Amino acid sequence: MAKNVTIRDVAERAQVSPSAVTLALNGKAGVSEETRQRIQQIAQEMGYAKRRERPPLERRNIHYVVARKFFREEEAHVPHFHNLLMQSLEKHCRENNCFMVLHYVGSNEKDHDRVMDLIAGERDPMVVLQAADMPDDLLRRWQEAVPRLVALNKYFVAVDVNLVAIDNKGGISQVTEHLIRQGHTKIGRIRGLSQYQNIVERESGFQSCMRNHGLTPFCDLVVDTTHKLTYNALGDYIRRGEPLPEAFVTDGDIQANAAVHALTDAGLRVPEDVAVVGFDDLPFAATCRVPLTTCRIDREAMARMCVWLLLNQRFGPQEHCLKVRTTTVLVPRQSA
Numbered sequence: 001m002a003k004n005v006t007i008r009d010v011a012e013r014a015q016v017s018p019s020a021v022t023l024a025l026n027g028k029a030g031v032s033e034e035t036r037q038r039i040q041q042i043a044q045e046m047g048y049a050k051r052r053e054r055p056p057l058e059r060r061n062i063h064y065v066v067a068r069k070f071f072r073e074e075e076a077h078v079p080h081f082h083n084l085l086m087q088s089l090e091k092h093c094r095e096n097n098c099f100m101v102l103h104y105v106g107s108n109e110k111d112h113d114r115v116m117d118l119i120a121g122e123r124d125p126m127v128v129l130q131a132a133d134m135p136d137d138l139l140r141r142w143q144e145a146v147p148r149l150v151a152l153n154k155y156f157v158a159v160d161v162n163l164v165a166i167d168n169k170g171g172i173s174q175v176t177e178h179l180i181r182q183g184h185t186k187i188g189r190i191r192g193l194s195q196y197q198n199i200v201e202r203e204s205g206f207q208s209c210m211r212n213h214g215l216t217p218f219c220d221l222v223v224d225t226t227h228k229l230t231y232n233a234l235g236d237y238i239r240r241g242e243p244l245p246e247a248f249v250t251d252g253d254i255q256a257n258a259a260v261h262a263l264t265d266a267g268l269r270v271p272e273d274v275a276v277v278g279f280d281d282l283p284f285a286a287t288c289r290v291p292l293t294t295c296r297i298d299r300e301a302m303a304r305m306c307v308w309l310l311l312n313q314r315f316g317p318q319e320h321c322l323k324v325r326t327t328t329v330l331v332p333r334q335s336a
Contacts (some may be wrong), residue, residue: 005048014042061101062093062310063119065112065142066130068104081252081280081297082130085153088303089128096307098126112138116145126310128152131163133196150306154197160321162313164305168198169205171295171328172249175277176209178293178330179247184275188219188245190230190255202251202279218245225251230258238266244274247336253278253285253294260290260335275336291333301326 007025011018016031016039023030024039025048031039070082086102093100103119105111119125129142131151136159143149143161155165179187189206192199210217219242223233230250238244250256256278260270270276270290278285281296305324313322 005043005046007048010039010043010046010048013046014039060098060126061122062089062098062307063101063103063115063125063127064089064130065103065105065115065119065127067133068106070130070132079283080254081282081299084282085130085299085302088299089152089306092300092303092307096311098307098311109138112142116142120145124148128306128310131156132198133194148310150309152302152306155201155323155325162309162321162323164302164309164324164326166198166297166302167325167327168201169208171279171297172202172205173209174328174330175279175293175295175336176206176249178332179249179275179277179336180209180213180215182247182275182336184246185215186218186246187215188221188248189217190221190223190234190248190250190259192225192251192255193222194225199251206249219243223255225255227254227258227261230255231262234259234262235266238262238268244268247271247275247277249277251279253280253282253292256292256294256335257284257288260288260292264289271334271336277336281331285331286333290335293333293336294331296329296331298326298329 007018007021011021014021016035020031020035021039021043022028024036025043064086066082066086070080090100103115105115119127125146125148127142127146127149129139129149129151131139131154134151134154136156139151139156139159139161143159149161151161151163153165154163156163176187187210189203191203207217221233221237223230248256248259250259256276259276263270263274263276268274276290276292278292278294281294285292285294305326309322
């Protein structure tokens with residue numbers, strides 16, 4: 001069988017670079033007309049055949065199913081973690097020639113049934129489930145309906161499923177260790193009301209880090225993670241004359257920013273009087289009233305891994321699942 005003539009073969013015969021051959025054969029500027037004609041003639045004599053352009057790949061859908069509760073209308077102007085993660089997922093879908101189709105679901109399981117039926121009607125559908133608050137039994141129902149599925153933002157221990165989650169315990173330990181290295185021993189906690197696994201893991205990481213250093217939490221303020229409610233709760237705590245810690249560890253940057261505002265509005269200095277650390281490294285964390293020391297989550301890596309798993313991992317009951325935790329990075333700034 002005759003050897004296929006390549007651009008490099010033509011370049012060697014014409015004594016030019018492969019890039020010059022590419023320019024000449026594609027009618028692009030960058031070579032003289034004399035050189036272009038000579039290259040074209042040599043290519044014809046050698047039997048070089050230009051490769052046919054591949055037909056465009058069929059664009060496929062990746063369905064992103066997310067609970068509406070994660071998008072609060074009263075804080076629509078705030079770049080929440082879930083909004084930013086969704087933007088990253090859409091970007092990586094697009095880069096892999098896929099459409100991201102967004103589905104909001106409520107707390108009623110009938111909403112899930114409706115969306116399951118809609119998606120399952122496609123040929124070999126692909127789904128990313130925002131699973132932060134999803135119980136195991138509901139996830140299993142999704143797996144039965146749509147086998148090509150990745151769970152995002154929750155680590156399921158008892159379910160064999162491809163998933164991408166956050167190292168919550170490691171991340172909260174990083175910011176707590178940072179405070180301890182600075183000499184703080186009276187460390188308080190501002191944590192969320194919810195019992196989502198991510199929040200539970202962060203509390204576990206905080207408690208474990210404190211125990212490892214022979215410390216006990218100075219105080220524990222449990223409040224919803226919105227800016228307004230955190231601000232009001234800490235403001236009330238200060239006005240009651242409750243003893244303040246040397247530092248607060250919060251569950252997220254929105255809580256941390258609210259804490260900074262409540263402390264400074266009460267005449268206290270951050271970090272001189274009370275240090276504050278956050279979690280997530282949201283875009284405003286670097287530019288708020290006191291730039292936040294926080295823990296960065298690689299949202300791009302999470303989204304990239306979700307899409308990679310859907311497009312490259314084999315799916316089926318006989319296959320091994322890949323459970324991925326993305327690590328976090330301490331980002332020190334002025335608040336601690």
